[in-house]
Amino acid sequence: SRYRICHLDPGLRRGARWVGRGDARMETDGRLQIAAGFATALGPRKDNQDFGAVHQGTPSEQALHGMVALVADGVSGSKAGRVASELAGRSFIDAYVDQNPLKGVAAAGLAALTGYNRWLHAKGRSDPDMTGAATTFTALVLRGREATALHVGDSRAWHFRDGVLTRLTEDHVLSQPGLNHVLYRAVGIEPDLRLDTRAVPLKAHDRLLLTTDGVHGVVSDEDLTRLLARRASPEADAQSIIDAAGTAGTRDNATAIVIDVIRIGAVDQDAIGAEAAGLPILPAPRAGDNVDGFHLERLLSDGKYTRVFVARDGEGGPRLVLKFPKPKLLSESGARGAFLRESFIGRRIDSPYVGKTLTLDPGRQSRLYIAQPLYVGRTLHARIAEATFAIPEGVDLSIRLSRAVAALHRSGITHRDIKPDNVILEADGGLKLIDLGVARLPRIEEFAEAEAPGTPGYRAPEMFAGNPGDALTDQYALGVTLYRVFTGDYPSGQETDFNRIRFDRPVRPTTHRPDMPAWLEAAILRTLSVDPADRFADVEELIHVLESGSAAAVPPRRALSLMERDPARFWQAISAILFVLLLASWMVK
Structure with a gap:
């Protein structure tokens, strides 16, 4: 497992089993750092149809896609509610990290969940074991200095800062009296998924909260505010919220994820790969030099901020282009930002008309530069x-x-x-x-x-x-x-x-x-x-x-008429025809 799963084992009434490896606490310099805690309870039900997860990912995934926390609550009145919720969470995480990060979190999130929604909608109408299968879905994607809520159903996402609790989502339930538990939007209910999105800026010491309706259906906003303001560990406060739901007599599964923002990320690492962030910026080389196994054959251009060479990869290897910054003329942040931008975009834009950048083997680069194809x-x-x-x-x-x-x-x-x-x-x-x-x-x-x-x-x-x-x-x-x-x-x-x-x-x-x-x-x-x-x-x-x-x-080509090709011959032919007709008329008389 590449992510931290929060899901209650059958038969357990409270607590959580963490499946997988890793921790949601991030320690990398210049990156978003969080701590996450999870708690869940069966309540009076026989099985737990809630699912939760916190996805950490690799350092490059954190830089490109951010970190994901989510809860999903299988619809109780349908079959396979637990299957629907767990597959929604797992499918989303796997598909989201495969999306082009240039789409942005909202578009990438919708694309990641759309395929699963269509599959679940079809299964709910064709498979007797999954009749009516559906699930709520609420995720928070934390990247750089921002959290984006992706939501459908009646689970909820919250933002807590300076003692003020703000709900980031709206419940998709009927408003008529006695029907406020009936969902009209959820994963699997409609063939085309409608996903609400909302972004919120992050600051250090912010808290984020995800809950299923077994929590917020019985625990008031005021009590949630009081419990979050305790500022114990995320795990302890998540458990306190679940305990409060149990004391209030919840009649459903109850799940809560609490996230503490310890440090926000650097903006220039929001969407750009961090793999080159630590490379030194050295004086620009000259033709004839060797850099990381590349022989710089000739100078291609020597601009104000960069020096570009045609290089060969090793002995007899292919030719390519290497671009180096000029640190004396461009600030370190400017040089690093420019090169990471170009590398990032060139590897991800899929167009035959946009120049590409090449991905070098990990650990090969000893200094900052980018490699590109040689366009002749x-x-x-x-x-x-x-x-x-x-x-x-x-x-x-x-x-x-x-x-x-x-x-x-x-x-x-x-x-x-x-x-x-x-x-x-x-x-x-x-x-x-x-x-x-x-x-x-x-x-x-x-x-x-x-x-x-x-x-x-x-x-x-x-x-x-x-x-x-x-x-x-x-x-x-x-x-x-x-x-x-x-x-x-x-x-x-x-x-x-x-x-x-x-x-x-x-x-x-x-x-x-x-x-x-x-x-x-x-x-x-x-x-x-x-x-x-x-x-x-x-x-x-x-x-x-x-x-x-x-x-x-430029209209389509057509065959030219005799008059268009040779006007003189055309009129000669017309004259000849008229002369023959004239002779014929005389003979008839």
Whole structure:
């Protein structure tokens, strides 16, 4: 077992048996640290249909997915209630840690439970041994500095701080008198799961509580507040809550999990892997050096903050790209954050148009750098310097580049430095959007002001007013890039002095390209709107315009008529036919 299971053995009336290994107390520096306690009781029932678990996971799982605590209460009026609750908890944990963490906790949690819900709903209607099987489900996912409640049914999640108890969930039961025990939403009741979510910021010394209705159905909010305020160990206070439910005469199974937040996590480790967090940042190497078995063959680029090499893995191994930070120009936190962002995103975004990063064997790296595939080709900047694109070729490139941006946005990621220099045109015709070091992920702290992301000339007007970057500023940068694809120039007409860009008066693309279709010019100018509200709602909408406009502008090929192929021969043939008809008319007379 990879997680700590809290489930009452049949025949036991109180206490808990912990199955598995590990402890819910975390000691890793810079990480969220908690302590958890569990208690449950049968009450007057013959078996316990409650299930609870606290999932610790590996250090990398803690960094990427957080820690999970949950309770589930099998519906008493159905068959296999205990099976339903336990499988819900186990299935959720296993599926949740397999989700892409870039989805965010809420979306990943829903995806993790959706498949099980459909299975249980079907079994409840087809298997006589599981007729009507259903279960409540309430989980708390703790990651970084936030807890997210995922909930359906009438179990409850609570947050306790400074003597104030706040309920994080709403019961999904009928409101009519005498029917307030009847669930209308739970896992297995409906074919499509509807899961409530709510996020709450965490502070050190917060307490979190999960209860089934055998507890809160008889123990008042005031008593729960009093018991949590005792501040004994989580295990002792969880047991006191169960004892209070027994004293109050609960008629159901009663389960409680108490979680103490000992220390909150660092924001920059909220969703980014911690496997490289302790690697030293050393002076950038030079061509010819050997680093961790990689031979640096040649310098690929030497930028302001990074130095990039083509390297070979060992003797005769494959070629790849290694990118190193320049610690003298970039702060340690900025360098580490940028490199972990790029590594994290590049390993998880599944798009043929977004550059990847490679995962090295554990323990191989002795310093901070990232490894990437070697994309053979040239930058879009170099291609534009040679000549502008023909309209059909440029539209095709625009669609593929827009799809790369859309793939990032679907995962909540903002690139923040879209420009021709960061687009690789591969020799085989492929396209890769690269350089994700300044990308913005949800809930991740920003760069220092001196290290603000973006390139002058591509930054949206609102970024000069303090906007840190979002999907609409990405769209503006994409618009500038597309403008340059077709015209070779900048919308402002100023290639060097970007501090005085005339945002309100971009030069119309047709000034440079009279052959540009009106629909294409309108699309590009819309991405460059000064007011973000005037741009496309998202890049997906831009893709639709580019695809539909291209299809309308280039109708399907058809066989040309003789008149279209050779007008002279067409009219000669017509004249010959008319002459024959004239002769025929004379002969008839």
